[in-house]
Amino acid sequence: MILYEEIFREFKKQKVKYVLTGGMAFNFLGGYRNTLDMDILVEMTDKNLFKLVNILEKAGYHVKQPVDPVLLADKKTRMDWIKNKHMKAFNFYKGNELNYEEIDILIDSSVDYKEAIKGALDVKAGGLTLKVISVSKLIKMKKAAGRDIDLMDVRNLELLRNSK
Numbered sequence: 151m152i153l154y155e156e157i158f159r160e161f162k163k164q165k166v167k168y169v170l171t172g173g174m175a176f177n178f179l180g181g182y183r184n185t186l187d188m189d190i191l192v193e194m195t196d197k198n199l200f201k202l203v204n205i206l207e208k209a210g211y212h213v214k215q216p217v218d219p220v221l222l223a224d225k226k227t228r229m230d231w232i233k234n235k236h237m238k239a240f241n242f243y244k245g246n247e248l249n250y251e252e253i254d255i256l257i258d259s260s261v262d263y264k265e266a267i268k269g270a271l272d273v274k275a276g277g278l279t280l281k282v283i284s285v286s287k288l289i290k291m292k293k294a295a296g297r298d299i300d301l302m303d304v305r306n307l308e309l310l311r312n313s314k
């Protein structure tokens with residue numbers, strides 16, 4: 151069983167268009183990073199986002215932001231959050247300190263879904279095929295994020311890429 155397997159199964163069943171990024175993608179690409187959250191880029195259509203929000207709500211996820219998560223499916227609202235609230239990701243979570251799950255829907259990123267899906271890898275895990283961002287596009291995202299952990303990931307991804 152893989153982390154978030156039930157969510158990935160629902161994504162497949164309902165044909166949610168997504169690409170896995172962040173620490174989980176780093177691990178699937180051959181790196182090793184202790185991470186428990188899932189970061190994804192999704193096709194930013196109202197229909198796709200509405201399916202995504204419904205899947206997460208039915209699975210018991212809640213939002214940290216004091217807003218109705220269905221508003222994520224409204225393009226005008228998303229653009230307002232990005233422009234006026236400087237929002238980069240919309241966060242869903244469930245559980246407690248002992249069993250905590252967190253999913254970030256990236257809504258403002260240096261790589262968008264349309265760019266990420268081109269060259270995304272099909273990675274087999276837990277009987278599923280997951281869409282995982284390419285090494286070069288993950289490097290671009292991590293460089294733009296600029297945190298120490300991301301820059302360390304960039305160095306490791308470049309080593310992995312050069313060793314092939």
